[in-house]
Amino acid sequence: MKKTKNQQPIIQVPILNLTQIEQLTSVQNKSTNMFISNDMVKGISLAHMDLFLASPCTKIIHIEDMEQLDAILSRITAKQKAKLTIVSANTQVLKAVFNSYTSCRRVFYAKEHSWSATALICLLNKLGIKTVLLQPELALMLTHTLHKHALVVWSHGEEKEKMHKLFSANVDAMTLSLTNDSRKMFDEYLKLHILKRPVFVAHRGAPQLDIENTLPAFEKAVEYGADVLETDIRETKDKQLILFHDPDIKRITSSKGLVSSFLLEELKDLLPVVTLDTFLTRFRQSPQLLLIEIKERHTVTEVIKLVEKYSMEHRVHIQSFDPESLQTVRSLNEEIGVSLLYSHNKWSKNRISHATVHQTLSQTQSSLNIKSTRSFHRTKNSFSKWGLHSFIWTIRREKELYRLWSLGVSGLIIDCIQHLIKIPIHLEILDAPKFNQNGDLVVPEKAYACYTNGSKKLVPVKWMMQEDTRLIELTSTTKRLNSLNTFCIYQFSINGLKRSVISKMTIIEEKNNKRGA
Incomplete structure (x- = not known):
């Protein structure tokens, strides 16, 4: 169906919850998201399970037992596994799915209400899982924090009062019962065209307001409402890690030369350069996530040492164009989240093939941050099987900011942070x-x-x-x-x-x- 200009992309996704297998007959020929609970899995017959697995819908199955997992996965084809999502609170089940069936999407079910954001983020990073199913009360508290880490949040929206709260919180998907009218109410909310709040990532601080990658630039970004502070890491001649984007200093100083050819104190005479140590300590207690881009592969180990020194595994996220750098991060500390930067521009010096992207996502369980283009949705769809939130980079103009914001993207990496304050959240x-x-x-x-x-x-x-x-x-x-x-x-x-x-x-x-x- 052709979209009209006022139509809104579906941001919050409905997941229809089957409570009785007989309900399958009403939806078995539809392409939708179908969820069956662990209690239902225990009592389902093999014939009915085969009927469910053969349906064209995206199948979401809650499993807590290894034997149940083996019994189900042994009955489906490789093609069917690509449309299968396993939900579990049992980390052993989720690890087994990854080890044997990498084409299946995994969702951690945080059944308890006592999870803290820190504990949940570290666990999800260790498991390499990008989607979590939360109880509604917990989803209301944690969704925006989890979104900063490019994590996808599901919750239960069967009750209409809770549904309203979940829409307000920008939860990504809701389970809806087939036995009541929650789906109809869900569709009513979609008609409101509710604007999703993306994650606002301040690219090198506020570079249109102050010198990029300096403390004043980051402090201005915080004032304008940034959720994440993004920066780049380079190493000086005396092995100091500093916040600096280019390999040379020509663009933002009056001098020339590679960053690696200057001592830290020499650079400080040219501009207010900031060390990574200073950056971490300055924003250690702030609500903003720190997004650090690795520019030089050999700096990864020292970056991780500093993050661990301040116990900031849950406060820092690493991104890079280099798959090997991300693999090193994962090998050194699995509690730190990672994202692969990707540009499909064939002239980009950082361009990698789709096959390499898929391999990197599988090996590192990273998120994928995509270059902004008019067709970025098409690029994102090429990797849709991973079910990832993607942050779009780099937004430099007000018009581009509003275009992508209006489309409901997950996150925006922006230079023009000052324009955020014109649209209500x-x-x-x-x-x-x-x-x-x-x-x-x-x-x-x-x-x-x-x-x-x-x-x-x-x-x-x-x-x-x-x-x-x-x-x-x-x-x-x-x-x-x-x-x-x-x-x-x-x-x-x-x-x-x-x-x-x-x-x-x-x-x-x-x-x-x-x-x-």
């Missing part, structure tokens, strides 16, 4: 609707649009209400009910497309107003 309620003494509903006309730098602006909004399987607009004539699940929406245009941000849920009760989370 969430909505904050000023006043909630309430019934007056005459029984009429008084609906506020404005709420606060909130921006990455912490600023707020009053904007016109409309209020919506969850009703069974629909979202309907609140008006003064809305009937008084025992309880109304309501939220407000601010609609605007970005890159010529209709988009919106939504507030948290507010529960309006007959006797008093109760603000929801």
Whole structure:
């Protein structure tokens, strides 16, 4: 079907949860995401399992037992394995899938509510897993932090109140029950064209506002709302690791020569150069993730030593064009996440083949950061079987920033950080609707649009209400009910497309107003 300009790409993905095998007959010929739980796997007959495995849908199977895993994987073909996802809280099951069936996607099921972001990130990096299934309460707390590490977050969206929260949190996929109307409500939310907040990566700080890769540039990036601070590592003549992009100093100084031919103190006389040690200590306690690009293969070991010195494995992510550098990182410390930088431009000196990309993703379990082009979606689809979040680089112009943001990309590596503050990222309620003494509903006309730098602006909004399987607009004539699940929406245009941000849920009760989370 041809897309119209106002159509929004599906950002949050529905995963239909089968609770009875008989339900398979209604969806077995459809290309969709189908999930069967571990309890269902235990009781399913071989005939019904074969029926499920033969369906064209993407099959997501929850398995906690090694025997169950072997029994299922032994019954499918190599082609079917490419459309199979194994979900498990059992790390041994997930390791076995990787060791024997690398074409299967793996999802870690964090069943407990007690996971911290640090523990979860380190475990996922060690397992080389890029997708996690979280309980809704945990997903609300951790999704944005996990997105900074290019991790994909799934959760359970069967209950409509939780579904609203998960949409607000930008969860990537939700399980939906076939036995109730959660799918219909899910589709109603898609019609709102909710703008996803990508991960904003400050490329060398704020290079359009200050000298790149310097502390003032990074501090400005933080002020404008950067989620990740990106930098590059070079080694000086006296073996000091510094933040510097080019192999020579000509572009940003008045002198010439290779970085490796200067002592650290000599470089400091030319510009405010920053050592990696200083960078790590300065932002050790900040909420921003530090994305470090390896420029020289021989520096990997020293970079990892410094990260370990400050116990920042969960606060640092490594990227490189060089597959061997990423393999070295993984061999030295598996708790540190890695990303492969990729350009499909045939004239790029860093270009590698698709076969090498696939081999690197398999060997290092890295994410994939892709060069920005008009056809980057086509490039990303070439590696879609890995189910990865990709950060797009490098965004230098305001127009390009808004184009990619409006399309719902996972992350943006940007030079023009100053333009983030023109588009709202969430909505904050000023006043909630309430019934007056005459029984009429008084609906506020404005709420606060909130921006990455912490600023707020009053904007016109409309209020919506969850009703069974629909979202309907609140008006003064809305009937008084025992309880109304309501939220407000601010609609605007970005890159010529209709988009919106939504507030948290507010529960309006007959006797008093109760603000929801």
